[in-house]
Amino acid sequence: MPILSRIVRSSVTFLLATPLCAAELPDPLATATGQVVTSAQAWQQQVRPRTLQLFREQVYGVRPVAKPAVSQARVVREDPQALDGTATLKEIEITFAGPNGSVRIHPVLLIPNAAIAPAPTFLLFGFTKPDPLAEPNIKGAWPVRQLLARGFATVAFEVSEVDPDRADGFGDGVRAVFGKQPRPADAWGALSAWGWAASRIMDYLETDHAIDATRVAVIGHSRCGKAALWCAAEDQRFSYVISNNSGCGGAALARTKKGERVADITSHFPYWFCENYQKYRNREDDLPVDQHQLLGLIAPRLLYVASATQDDWADGRSEFESCVRASPVYALFAKTGLPSTTLPPPDQALLDGSIGYHMRTGPHALTISDWQHFMDFAAKHWKP
Numbered sequence: 471m472p473i474l475s476r477i478v479r480s481s482v483t484f485l486l487a488t489p490l491c492a493a494e495l496p497d498p499l500a501t502a503t504g505q506v507v508t509s510a511q512a513w514q515q516q517v518r519p520r521t522l523q524l525f526r527e528q529v530y531g532v533r534p535v536a537k538p539a540v541s542q543a544r545v546v547r548e549d550p551q552a553l554d555g556t557a558t559l560k561e562i563e564i565t566f567a568g569p570n571g572s573v574r575i576h577p578v579l580l581i582p583n584a585a586i587a588p589a590p591t592f593l594l595f596g597f598t599k600p601d602p603l604a605e606p607n608i609k610g611a612w613p614v615r616q617l618l619a620r621g622f623a624t625v626a627f628e629v630s631e632v633d634p635d636r637a638d639g640f641g642d643g644v645r646a647v648f649g650k651q652p653r654p655a656d657a658w659g660a661l662s663a664w665g666w667a668a669s670r671i672m673d674y675l676e677t678d679h680a681i682d683a684t685r686v687a688v689i690g691h692s693r694c695g696k697a698a699l700w701c702a703a704e705d706q707r708f709s710y711v712i713s714n715n716s717g718c719g720g721a722a723l724a725r726t727k728k729g730e731r732v733a734d735i736t737s738h739f740p741y742w743f744c745e746n747y748q749k750y751r752n753r754e755d756d757l758p759v760d761q762h763q764l765l766g767l768i769a770p771r772l773l774y775v776a777s778a779t780q781d782d783w784a785d786g787r788s789e790f791e792s793c794v795r796a797s798p799v800y801a802l803f804a805k806t807g808l809p810s811t812t813l814p815p816p817d818q819a820l821l822d823g824s825i826g827y828h829m830r831t832g833p834h835a836l837t838i839s840d841w842q843h844f845m846d847f848a849a850k851h852w853k854p
């Protein structure tokens with residue numbers, strides 16, 4: 471887009487965004503006919519299925535298969551004395567077989583040896599091969615020792631093992647195993663494929679007696695934060711979802727956000743979404759849904775959205791606004807979503823509602839300090 475129109479557009483967006491009038495966004499409580507529901511049951515029956523379907527058809531794509539008939543998980547390596555004897559490490563191999571072949575992924579699970587009961591677990595969508603011995607790095611930290619010390623188990627997988635994170639990756643991943651050619655305009659994108667694989671890891675966790683499958687969180691940073699949100703919208707077994715700096719196509723509002731827009735993300739990363747999403751380039755107002763409704767699909771479960779002060783591309787203010795706009799769904803379940811409608815000062819976490827939030831000082835990254843808040847939120851709300 472020419473620079474001038476970009477500037478004009480973003481200043482208009484800014485004016486609209488402060489304050490934002492509720493009528494400009496789809497109502498997360500409205501049915502197809504515009505009727506606003508007033509009970510959790512009515513929302514579950516009349517709003518949730520339709521909202522989910524709209525996100526499938528227009529944004530992330532429709533999954534061709536739920537749980538595959540042939541999906542095998544086995545522990546290929548076990549070390550009961552990992553990390554100086556503090557943890558049991560299990561390397562798991564999961565094979566997905568479909569009409570066009572098969573794909574294998576290798577998640578790594580660590581369980582605290584000090585646990586006396588099945589452990590609550592953080593499942594990380596990883597950019598790289600999971601390595602519990604690596605120093606947590608700035609792109610997608612996995613602070614294994616800190617998690618274990620607080621009694622959490624943790625499992626990580628590399629998203630590219632599921633479906634390669636590149637434009638021409640369709641033929642090499644799980645989407646090719648189950649996909650048909652030509653691909654329909656609502657065929658699933660890579661974000662959905664990654665989330666689908668996390669659900670298959672959940673299938674395994676449900677069989678592991680060391681894990682409390684009622685307390686499994688999915689967490690991802692940036693593109694993986696988008697994938698984690700969509701994963702938990704599709705699969706309600708996850709009781710907690712964490713989106714770190716997920717921005718466009720994640721926690722931030724498509725209509726009013728600054729920084730990255732639908733036109734940007736679908737030019738650089740078209741394969742993350744279904745093809746239909748491209749219809750909304752420079753036409754976000756025509757989207758039948760917006761991202762606060764994605765957050766609403768997590769209700770009444772725990773949700774944490776984290777932003778960063780220097781991450782203008784993701785737009786932390788918009789991520790916060792989205793949490794505010796999702797909160798009426800939590801209210802239907804007699805829960806407080808976000809406990810405040812005012813953006814908190816940097817580094818001050820809002821932990822009292824069922825939606826947690828903080829804006830960390832610094833750049834686009836997943837850091838140990840982000841994780842501390844996510845663990846604090848779990849310790850506060852995640853009761854056995």
Ligand code: GTR
Nearest residue numbers: 691692693694717718730735
């Ligand atoms: C950016 C992209 C964002 C975000 C990020 C990442 O370039 O525009 O939407 O997902 O990459 O995943 O690192």
